[in-house]
Amino acid sequence: MSYYNFMKNEVIAKIFENMAAILEIEGAPNAYFRVRAYQNAAQVLKELPIDVEELILRGEMLKIPGIGEILAQKIREYIKTGKIEAYEIMLKMYPQSLLDLLKIQSLGPKKLKLLHETFGVKDLNSLEKVMKSGQAEMLPKFKAKTIANILHGLDILKNTQDRVLLGFIYPKVQDLLTRIKKIPGVKKIEVAGSFRRRQETIGDIDILVAGKNPSQIFSSFLKFPEIKRVLAHGETKSSVLIDEGRQVDLRIVNEENFGAALQYFTGSKKHNIAIRKLANNLGLTINEYALSDIKTGEVKVSKSEEKIYQALGLQYIPPEIRNDTGEIEAAQQNKIPKLIEFSDIKGDLHIHSNYSDGKNSIEQMVVAAIAKGYEYIAITDHSPRLTVAHGLHLEDLQKKQAEILALNKKFPIKILYGTEVDILEDGSLDYPNEILKNFDMVIASIHYKFNQDNTERISKAMQNPFVHAIGHLTGRMIGSRDSYPLDFDKVFQVAAKTQTWLEINAQPERMDLPDIYIRRAKEAGCKFIIDTDSHFNKSLWLMDLGVSYARRGWLTESDVINTLKWKDLKSKLKYDSL
Numbered sequence: 001m002s003y004y005n006f007m008k009n010e011v012i013a014k015i016f017e018n019m020a021a022i023l024e025i026e027g028a029p030n031a032y033f034r035v036r037a038y039q040n041a042a043q044v045l046k047e048l049p050i051d052v053e054e055l056i057l058r059g060e061m062l063k064i065p066g067i068g069e070i071l072a073q074k075i076r077e078y079i080k081t082g083k084i085e086a087y088e089i090m091l092k093m094y095p096q097s098l099l100d101l102l103k104i105q106s107l108g109p110k111k112l113k114l115l116h117e118t119f120g121v122k123d124l125n126s127l128e129k130v131m132k133s134g135q136a137e138m139l140p141k142f143k144a145k146t147i148a149n150i151l152h153g154l155d156i157l158k159n160t161q162d163r164v165l166l167g168f169i170y171p172k173v174q175d176l177l178t179r180i181k182k183i184p185g186v187k188k189i190e191v192a193g194s195f196r197r198r199q200e201t202i203g204d205i206d207i208l209v210a211g212k213n214p215s216q217i218f219s220s221f222l223k224f225p226e227i228k229r230v231l232a233h234g235e236t237k238s239s240v241l242i243d244e245g246r247q248v249d250l251r252i253v254n255e256e257n258f259g260a261a262l263q264y265f266t267g268s269k270k271h272n273i274a275i276r277k278l279a280n281n282l283g284l285t286i287n288e289y290a291l292s293d294i295k296t297g298e299v300k301v302s303k304s305e306e307k308i309y310q311a312l313g314l315q316y317i318p319p320e321i322r323n324d325t326g327e328i329e330a331a332q333q334n335k336i337p338k339l340i341e342f343s344d345i346k347g348d349l350h351i352h353s354n355y356s357d358g359k360n361s362i363e364q365m366v367v368a369a370i371a372k373g374y375e376y377i378a379i380t381d382h383s384p385r386l387t388v389a390h391g392l393h394l395e396d397l398q399k400k401q402a403e404i405l406a407l408n409k410k411f412p413i414k415i416l417y418g419t420e421v422d423i424l425e426d427g428s429l430d431y432p433n434e435i436l437k438n439f440d441m442v443i444a445s446i447h448y449k450f451n452q453d454n455t456e457r458i459s460k461a462m463q464n465p466f467v468h469a470i471g472h473l474t475g476r477m478i479g480s481r482d483s484y485p486l487d488f489d490k491v492f493q494v495a496a497k498t499q500t501w502l503e504i505n506a507q508p509e510r511m512d513l514p515d516i517y518i519r520r521a522k523e524a525g526c527k528f529i530i531d532t533d534s535h536f537n538k539s540l541w542l543m544d545l546g547v548s549y550a551r552r553g554w555l556t557e558s559d560v561i562n563t564l565k566w567k568d569l570k571s572k573l574k575y576d577s578l
């Protein structure tokens, strides 16, 4: 996946990640802390929904946790000159196409360095050639299994290479829409395509406008500063590249045809094919201008998308489920449920603080949650096994519990004392039950041993009476790691039986549980929590994505536990089975 993004934050984050990778490949002595510093700063920048440029203007950059003076200088350099000199020098030795290969899970910096120096591996193609030729087997640490894993990783990388994560471009698209809306003559605006369907990765961005004077609207749009290149420009459509290479298609149609165009360009292609077939069976034909009578050509509907579905004898189908996976049949029988909405959400149950690897204090996270209008949040820091994330030991836990008690008195929101406890290899948990029972909220997650079937491991964790939910069940990382093997039917069965909730983790790379499994789990009788797994007070907005994702899995308000009011949630958190 190329994590290209419009926001400067994203671009700089990417550069910092690359710098960390290069330092690792170089293997310089004492590089460890520099590597961590760059990685850390990249993570913080990615979650920052304000442009760093604005923070510089306000003189507030050093207030960002994790950004010290040296890194701040590099950020200023980028904003001022459009590049970072130290990075440019590094890239001459290690090109971007080489660094992209590090997204392959089984290929760390050391192995990559070896392949680069021995065989001149520099990109996807050269890596694939070497891996398939059998040459690599002569190198130490390149066993047949490793090579197979690398080839598998290569496939994943190829499939997502030209796509960007929804969560990474989400703020930018909102910003573009706001600004296009202000152009004189714009009457209606919607984003269409995979973005409107809230697919977890996006190829290009399709924006649809209804307006009177297209040439004037286009000329204002083409003056937007982030537009780097105009790919194509006609009377009704303009395709441009923005900043680091993401494509935006802006289409302008008559207000009369807006509904038909929106339906057409929202897709998915499969959904549209099925819709067209249905229309034909009714003696109608549909295109981006209208739904019309096949014989007479008489226009039946064109202005409103809702009315198009109506005219086809269908319930309105929300964009998130337009995937030709049964939505049309359901709509014919009036069986599309009322999908969950953000306004149904009452709190966020998976949040980290600086007690573990979060960047903000509990109080700062609480203030952010109050601003979202929540009734409750759970502060779920890591358990000790996750040493990279500074998991909490006993003394810290007591301190944290006391702090939460005090904050609960101070703020008008229920703060739950929680943990994200590691599921160990054998399915036992990283805290003993005497500790677990003190928490208000326990999420159990896997953070290591991804290359094995984890069905038994997770099932066992779900049997623990103190576990409320399983975090990021499949462990996938979009663009770099697929789910480990799981017997999903079995896992869902155990979850339903033990009343263990399944998390829908809204971190952009995770989006875990994946939508197809959300739907299957619901059919198996499971309940869910939607949460942001925030490590930073500015990332609570990710809940919007989590909710969209739940919609893609056909969930309703009653499927999701954190739609409950505090008094109802409270009774669910008790350990009935004891």
Ligand code: DGT
Binding pocket: 192, 193, 194, 195, 201, 202, 203, 204, 205, 206, 264, 265, 266, 267, 268, 269, 272, 273
């Ligand atoms: P993406 O950009 O790869 O993430 O995916 P989409 O779904 O945004 O696809 P895109 O940008 O190629 O086209 C936007 C929508 O326009 C697509 O979902 C359905 C519609 N569309 C585009 N080309 C065709 C076509 O040849 N036939 C039909 N029926 N619909 C099309």
Ligand code: CA
Binding pocket: 193, 194, 195, 203, 204, 205, 206
């Ligand atoms: Ca698209």
Ligand code: CA
Binding pocket: 193, 204, 205, 206, 249
């Ligand atoms: Ca497109």
Ligand code: ZN
Binding pocket: 350, 352, 420, 533
């Ligand atoms: Zn977490």
